[in-house]
Amino acid sequence: MKRRAFLLGFFAIGGQVLLLRELVASLNGDELFISTALFGWLLAVALGAYFGGKPQLRADSARLFAVGAVLLVLTVIAIRVIPMIIGQLPGEVVTFSTSVLISILAMLPVGFITGWLFPTIAVFETRVRASIVGAYLFEGLGAFVGGLAILFVVGGLLSALETAVAIGAIVSAAGFVFSYRRWWIRVPVLAALVAFLWFIVPLISIVELSLERYRHEPFEIKETFDTPYGRQTLLAREGELVLLTDNTVEAVSPEHSAAENRIIAPLVYRPDARYVLHIGRAEFGVGQIVDSIGRVEIWSVDPRTQLTQTVDRHILPPFTLTRSEGDLFTYTAGLKVRRHDIVILDVGSLDTYKSSRYVTPYAMSRVKSTLARGGVLLIPVAYDTDRFVGPEEEQILSTIHSVIGDNFEYTEIWPGNPTLFFASDSSLFDLPYDTMIARLDSLPYQAQFISDNYLFDRLEGLKRERLYNAAFQPAMPNTVDRPLLPHLQALFRSKANAIDHAVIGEIVKRPYWTIAVPAVFVLFFLITIVTRSIRGRFALFLYFVAGFVSLSLELVSFYVYQSFAGSLYSEMAVLIGAFMLGLALGTFFASRSARGEIAHIGLFILFVITIGFELSYARLPISWALYYHTFFLLVCAAATGILFVGATRQFYGEQSRENRGLGYAYEIAGSSLGSLFTVTVLLPVIGLTWLLIGIAALVALAYLGLLISR
Amino acid sequence: MDRRAFMRCVGCTAAVAASQNTFLPRFLGGIQNAMAFDYADQLSSVEARYYKKREGGGVECGICPRHCYVTDLERGYCGVRENRGDIYYTLVYGLACSLNVDPIEKKPLYHFLPRTTALSMATAGCNVNCKFCQNWEISQVRPEQLNNLELPPRALVDICRQRNVPTIAYTYSEPVIFYEYMYDTAELGHKHDIRSVMITGGYIEEKPLADLLPHLDAVKVDLKAIREQYYKDVVDGELQPVLDRLVQIKESGVWLEIVYLVVPTLNDTDAEFRELAQWIKTNLGADTPVHFSRFFPQYLLKNLPPTPENTLQNAHDICQAEGLEFVYLGNLRGHQAESTYCPKCSKMLIGRRGYTIFEYNLDGNLCKFCGREIPGLF
Incomplete structure (x- = not known):
């Protein structure tokens, strides 16, 4: 049982991570989509665990592993070709509602098998409690190893599809080997596995390249590879080089308009600038313009070192460009931070917390720490405000301006596409038009788009007035505590589809329905303790709470880390590893404990650590962040493990005939609710403080119920 | 209470809650029209042109080749022309x-x-x-x-x-x-x-x-x-x-x-x-x-x-x-x-960069150099 459970954890984490990556890459996931995709996976696992625990559906674990392995590979391939199958044009986005449906359907087969395996494996141990706890423990260990392996392998050694095939082969072979003890079966199987991994897996890259060529036809694929951060592709056609990140156009070369908007526009206000910081990639035009100006040096900051090496093979690196690995937060946390005259903050689409964290008061404070006296911040945002400003855009623009305006003394906004936000603590922006043109004419670089040829129209009075009226409206700022921008951006994009607009409109504009979330918990709580005859059922509430709270706190930790300390890349391995390790340790020590009831210990720890997190997360030096969050997740997961063991002891008697997947199913169902609601929906609505208080209250409620149900 | 009773209880509660919630009925009732009812008083009500009434009800719009057949309280494909009692209105006049x-x-x-x-x-x-x-x-x-x-x-x-x-x-x-x-x-x-x-x-x-x-x-x-x-x-x-x-x-x-x-x-x-x-x-x-x-x-x-x-x-x-x-x-x-x-004569008549004109060599509609008539309204 132990080896099979370990294998299950390894397979489950691999399947979850790979499928989520593929869905985000193929369907252009924003924050709402990522949470629903994860919800789809967890729901499928919960359903599989429930149905798999029914005696009439008992299956052979080796066969389930084999089926799951094949389904994993097929699903990864299917996700890549889905946009073409459903008739999407090249470059066409998939709407949110369609994406959600696809993601739930895509996660269902592998997720269901994964859930089904849990009770299938648990029955190998006859003692009921020990079987469930043991399976949980070793599944956690397997997930720990698998999570670390995935994070280092994908993008480092193998592509996503190669990894899926490798995992599938390993899991199928291992499942088979565990089921058949005879050496003359095991040895050939292991030999075949080694041969497969050595000879066949590398050939998968040919299949992958063919898929990519089919997907991007008639573009020529120059480079395509997976990185820990996503899929990068360099395409070429008709003399144009295009960088795709997760199949979204990130940059194009040559593309003078985009580059001039980023570097020429701020030079209007600081024509004497010497040092420029670009948070983003500067090889696609910005750096080249800086080269031609001559007296300016530029630094760019981006975490994707592998991409830098790839781009350099196709675009001559600008000679005035110095590239640093990292992001705004890691760069400005350095001991010796150069002061820059211009800071360009390429925020991207603002549809995820990863991008919207750059438009917070905290981010502004980091920018100011690297801005020289009289320096200018530029934030280009991809909203076209040349001809009109819609109501949803108004909200977004005023939210952005509210953050910038609260942190800088002077601001300016240019209409157009992109819309440009300028900020400074010096009075730089009150310039007559003629002066602006004179400054542009004096630059060694003759701009076409940021020039009198277009600017007179772009900065025309009616347009500026309309934009000012929109952006200067009072608005709540986007903060780490309440990240509003991804929701607002989702609402804006949802206008493209009536169903999306109805669904997302209700989520964003009428959030009072989120009262259903605590209502579900209270109702569940009441039902499970209302009569003595169902006292044992209270343990199901504990399972549910364990899943909900643990995943919610895990996602909160990732979110907070990313918002304060920098992008989650290699750090993700440490944090996920800590969580899985904590889960295994908590389960292990709780299972060894002679105490009959231990659930209250787990609840107590969860309560304390949640409140402690709320009181401390914003007060730490950035250099401590990784240790802090590692410790937090380790303790949180350990408490979850203890709670799981406590709930198991309460729900299952030693000779219980209960469905062995039921408790696990409830735990995963709680996790699925956590993935769907907490960080994605509740966080922007009630804020991080109230979210953590709510989680602590839920834990306290569970503790109360435990006392009542004794 | 057993599991089935619990699920029945939850299901009934959810159904009651949903029936009170404005979202579900509106969603089921038609997304577009549900939204329209909120803002109708802001739109114009000028009778449209080029439509005809159909026998048996509804109107057929004739402004574009779609020829939308529009029933009462529905709109055409364009979303700005609406049938109200078989009179077709433009909602955006003015x-x-x-x-x-x-x-x-x-x-x-x-x-x-x-x-x-x-x-x-x-x-x-x-x-x-x-x-x-x-x-x-x-x-x-x-x-x-x-x-x-x-x-x-x-x-x-x-x-x-x-x-x-x-x-x-x-x-x-x-x-x-x-x-x-x-x-x-x-x-x-x-x-x-x-x-x-x-x-x-x-x-x-x-x-x-x-x-x-x-x-x-x-x-x-x-x-x-x-x-x-x-x-x-x-x-x-x-x-x-x-x-x-x-x-x-x-x-x-x-x-x-x-x-x-x-x-x-x-x-x-x-x-x-x-x-x-x-x-x-x-x-x-x-x-x-x-x-x-x-x-x-x-x-x-x-x-x-x-x-x-x-x-x-x-x-x-x-x-x-x-x-x-x-x-x-x-x-x-x-x-x-x-x-x-x-x-x-291939000479530059109107030199443009972006939206600006830096050179102009037309005499009314005529090329200043060779006198050729240039089509347009100058």
Whole structure:
């Protein structure tokens, strides 16, 4: 049982991570989509665990592993070709509602098998409690190893599809080997596995390249590879080089308009600038313009070192460009931070917390720490405000301006596409038009788009007035505590589809329905303790709470880390590893404990650590962040493990005939609710403080119920 | 309580909660109409033109080749014309969602009153759904989803007179769907020496266009492609009616210019450019200006890269080789194809960079160098 459970954890984490990556890459996931995709996976696992625990559906674990392995590979391939199958044009986005449906359907087969395996494996141990706890423990260990392996392998050694095939082969072979003890079966199987991994897996890259060529036809694929951060592709056609990140156009070369908007526009206000910081990639035009100006040096900051090496093979690196690995937060946390005259903050689409964290008061404070006296911040945002400003855009623009305006003394906004936000603590922006043109004419670089040829129209009075009226409206700022921008951006994009607009409109504009979330918990709580005859059922509430709270706190930790300390890349391995390790340790020590009831210990720890997190997360030096969050997740997961063991002891008697997947199913169902609601929906609505208080209250409620149900 | 009872209890509670919640009934009741009921009192109620009542109820709109059959309290495809008791109304008469003063070169119109401006206006709605639409935020939404300005025709004309703007441009979304508003404004404008230009996809029926043309001074048509399949897959429209309307406009004598938005991989082959040039030369004349403009990721084609500059240059060269006299390229840095050259002596007549004119060598309609007549309104 132990080896099979370990294998299950390894397979489950691999399947979850790979499928989520593929869905985000193929369907252009924003924050709402990522949470629903994860919800789809967890729901499928919960359903599989429930149905798999029914005696009439008992299956052979080796066969389930084999089926799951094949389904994993097929699903990864299917996700890549889905946009073409459903008739999407090249470059066409998939709407949110369609994406959600696809993601739930895509996660269902592998997720269901994964859930089904849990009770299938648990029955190998006859003692009921020990079987469930043991399976949980070793599944956690397997997930720990698998999570670390995935994070280092994908993008480092193998592509996503190669990894899926490798995992599938390993899991199928291992499942088979565990089921058949005879050496003359095991040895050939292991030999075949080694041969497969050595000879066949590398050939998968040919299949992958063919898929990519089919997907991007008639573009020529120059480079395509997976990185820990996503899929990068360099395409070429008709003399144009295009960088795709997760199949979204990130940059194009040559593309003078985009580059001039980023570097020429701020030079209007600081024509004497010497040092420029670009948070983003500067090889696609910005750096080249800086080269031609001559007296300016530029630094760019981006975490994707592998991409830098790839781009350099196709675009001559600008000679005035110095590239640093990292992001705004890691760069400005350095001991010796150069002061820059211009800071360009390429925020991207603002549809995820990863991008919207750059438009917070905290981010502004980091920018100011690297801005020289009289320096200018530029934030280009991809909203076209040349001809009109819609109501949803108004909200977004005023939210952005509210953050910038609260942190800088002077601001300016240019209409157009992109819309440009300028900020400074010096009075730089009150310039007559003629002066602006004179400054542009004096630059060694003759701009076409940021020039009198277009600017007179772009900065025309009616347009500026309309934009000012929109952006200067009072608005709540986007903060780490309440990240509003991804929701607002989702609402804006949802206008493209009536169903999306109805669904997302209700989520964003009428959030009072989120009262259903605590209502579900209270109702569940009441039902499970209302009569003595169902006292044992209270343990199901504990399972549910364990899943909900643990995943919610895990996602909160990732979110907070990313918002304060920098992008989650290699750090993700440490944090996920800590969580899985904590889960295994908590389960292990709780299972060894002679105490009959231990659930209250787990609840107590969860309560304390949640409140402690709320009181401390914003007060730490950035250099401590990784240790802090590692410790937090380790303790949180350990408490979850203890709670799981406590709930198991309460729900299952030693000779219980209960469905062995039921408790696990409830735990995963709680996790699925956590993935769907907490960080994605509740966080922007009630804020991080109230979210953590709510989680602590839920834990306290569970503790109360435990006392009542004794 | 056993599990089944628990689930029954939860299910009943959820059902009761849902029935009280406004979201579920509205969602089931029809997404679009549910939203319309909230804002109906902000919209106009002017009877539409070119529709007929059907026996057995409902109306058939005749403004564009869709010929939407619309039942009571429903709207046509464009989302701005509604049937109420078998009277068809335009909901956007006098309600502009966008108003700007643009250089005429921005439309783009290069042979019509250069160096002047146009009061550019639009309402919500459109009768097609181009996946690359740069104005999708107003064209693919309902008027109640926008902040609309109450600007009846008289107000538009007055703005032009106050600001010395010689032209009104009906643009951005699709003026066919606010036909009545456009018609009345154009008619009134002419009485005050204000000209009118329509920037359109050309998806309109023959009769409405014939009635409108006497009140227009120029039309710029977005010819999306020369292939029917493209219109079907990318535009959700039809090609042939647009081609027919181009001929109709040319024959009417109203000034015509054409824009072809080059979308990478979808309508950018040499064969298509050649076919386009040949069709224009044969049916409209070699002196019809054609603008090739560059696609940028928008709306539903957000993940398609912008049009390569080489592709635009290619389109330009092919069309010139086929004999078209005035072929322009937009959104390209300092390209010579932004300027107008005399077809006879090849001298620069109007030198353009972006929206500015740096050189002007026309004497009325005549080339200053060789005297050749240049088509257009100068």
